[in-house]
Amino acid sequence: MAVPLLLAAVLAAAAAAPPLPPAPSPEALHASWTGVRLSPPSGAYTPEALLADLDGLAAMSGGAVRVVGRGSSAEGRPLLALAAGTGPEKVLLWSQMHGDEPTATSALVDLLSHLVATRDEPATAHLLSRLTLLVLPMLNPDGAVRNDRRNAQGIDINRDAVELQTPEGRFLKAVRDEHSPAAGFNLHNQGALVTAGRSGPQAALAVLAVPGADSEPDGPAVRRKKGLAAAMALAAEPIAPGRVARYDMSYTERAFGDSMSRWGTPTVLLETGGWHGFREAERLVRLNFVVLLEALHALARGEEAAAAPAYETLPFNARGRLVDLVLRHATVHGGRGLPPFHADVAFVRPRPFAGEGRRLDGATVTGVGDLDHLEGLEEVDATGLVVAPAPPGGAVSWEKTVAGLAARGLAKESVLLLDDDALTRETKAWAAGLAITPWTVVDLVLFRKVEKGYAVDGFVRDGLLTK
Ligand SMILES: [Zn+2]
Structure with missing residues (x-):
């Protein structure tokens, strides 16, 4: 009887492991945004307002959000790396390395605000116990004040991954090398006059599983990237049906997303496009907020690769119509x-x-x-x-x-x-x-x-x- 009893004890212990708390639905996150958003109605932070909101968040977060890195732009504006969560899986998210692409910076602030506000709720507590988010909002403040893509040196930071001639690029690389994140999110804006497929609607978002080499073999890293990209597309579907496209770009060695993947941080690209209508900038920030949180929940639950097959079915970005x-x-x-x-x-x-x-x-x-x-x-x-x-x-x-x-x-x-x-x-x-x-x-x-x-x-x- 000893063996069956032992087996029974093992089974009972397995059954007693608490089930994962359900991840919030895209609709629930979309509804919750108004209660936590800090970002400005324009969807575009100034560097000063951004720092004030991030300092305020860190101060009231009870340690949930903390500054883990400081740098300086070419013209001496502060660069911050913030951490949220204490989990073993590290995730790097950086925004606005192109100074005139502000949407995701606003979404990241609202996302941190949401994590702080809900840190005692089961879903968020689980996420923060599984992941450590490393967040670099507005990597190019000098470009942001000029509404310019490039940094104060006139360099496109996203083409500086090999030469590392920009202080902003070196800061991003240093944070990556210090933490070796297991996933990366490279956050941008693309043109607004782009459709999801030749005959589809205006693309509100485009996603890309960023290649890490010209012929990257299919494996766990690729499945993670495709899964995270698809998780974002699926999360957008109930809110912006048909409005997510697949970004079309081949491997570019000097680009950061591609280099991150090559350096061992599988990276997805999220490009915010256009969504014609009332309060467009705010609606796009809110959509970013939802899809980023859903992708992070999928990662925290170890479920992200399950969405990978859906990536292949996304319509491509189409221009010219x-x-x-x-x-x-x-x-x-x-x-x-x-x-x-x-x-x-x-x-x-x-x-x-x-x-x-x-x-x-x-x-x-x-x-x-x-x-x-x-x-x-x-x-x-x-x-x-x-x-x-x-x-x-x-x-x-x-x-x-x-x-x-x-x-x-x-x-x-x-x-x-x-x-x-x-x-x-x-x-x-x-x-x-x-x-x-x-x-x-x-x-x-x-x-x-x-x-x-x-x-x-x-x-x-x-x-x-x-x-
Ligand atoms: Zn960009």
């Missing part, structure tokens, strides 16, 4: 004195995140003609409307133009008393060299034909339709 505004089927007086014609007109607006290219100087026409292949985040049916370049100088300039026409007997109560030919001539005169043609920064006047001529119907100013 989205623009900000399309006016459809307009009658165009283009500003060059040519007879009017029917066309669609597309605009792209400048954005805070410029990527590797140059920032646009203003809302820019990107297409004229049959633009059936494009989709505007805003679409305007301009059938029956006449569009012309507005005179440079905004509303004041337009009022002067109308006053000038009125003085010549060609306008009355904002109706232009002109026929087609006269409108073509007058448009060319007031446009003063501007034309509705690609790569021109220009505002538009919209007219409706009335009995005596043309009545103003609205404007496109800074790429936005105003009536």
Whole structure:
């Protein structure tokens, strides 16, 4: 009887091991964000405000969040490494190594705030007992104050992993080498005019299991990366359905994410894109908050690799279809004195995140003609409307133009008393060299034909339709 009794005792002990507390659902985390968020409505911290919030969090966290590393940017701004949790598995998360990519910095502060606020709840307590998070928010404060991708030396820190000529890159490398984290999260923003697949919606997020070599063999590190990337995509699904894409990039030795993987820290890339609508910046911070926490819970539970197969099914980032505004089927007086014609007109607006290219100087026409292949985040049916370049100088300039026409007997109560030919001539005169043609920064006047001529119907100013 001794052996069966022993077996029974072993089984009883196994059964007595407490089950893991359930991880919070994406919906529950999404709902909880409003109660813990510290990040600003703009979604973009200044370095000073960030330090104040991080100091405050660490001070009230009862040791749950602590500063474990200090560095200095090229221009002497403080760099901080914070730790949360005491678990054996170390996880490195760094944000805003591109100064004009702020979303994840805000999400990381809110995430730390959530961990502090819920540290005695079973799910968070379990996470903090399994993981030690090493958090480096805003690795490029010098770029952040200039809204510039690069650091004060003009170097793209994310291409400095081999040469290590930037103090910010050396700080990141030193934290990695000191702690040898078992997973890394490289947090960025990408362009907003990107879709999840050729025909999918605007990509709010894109994820990548960052390659650690050109031909990295499939193994635990790859499954961990793909699993974490997929866990983030799955977490976003109930909140932003279909809006997560797979980032498309091959191995780049001098990039940090790729080097982390090569150095032994399997790393995922999270790129925040666009999510057109009300309070876009806040909604994107909140989405980051949810997907990062869900991925960390999966890691803490040892379940992250289970999601890896879903990674292969994600649609790829696709560019070239989205623009900000399309006016459809307009009658165009283009500003060059040519007879009017029917066309669609597309605009792209400048954005805070410029990527590797140059920032646009203003809302820019990107297409004229049959633009059936494009989709505007805003679409305007301009059938029956006449569009012309507005005179440079905004509303004041337009009022002067109308006053000038009125003085010549060609306008009355904002109706232009002109026929087609006269409108073509007058448009060319007031446009003063501007034309509705690609790569021109220009505002538009919209007219409706009335009995005596043309009545103003609205404007496109800074790429936005105003009536
Ligand atoms: Zn970036």
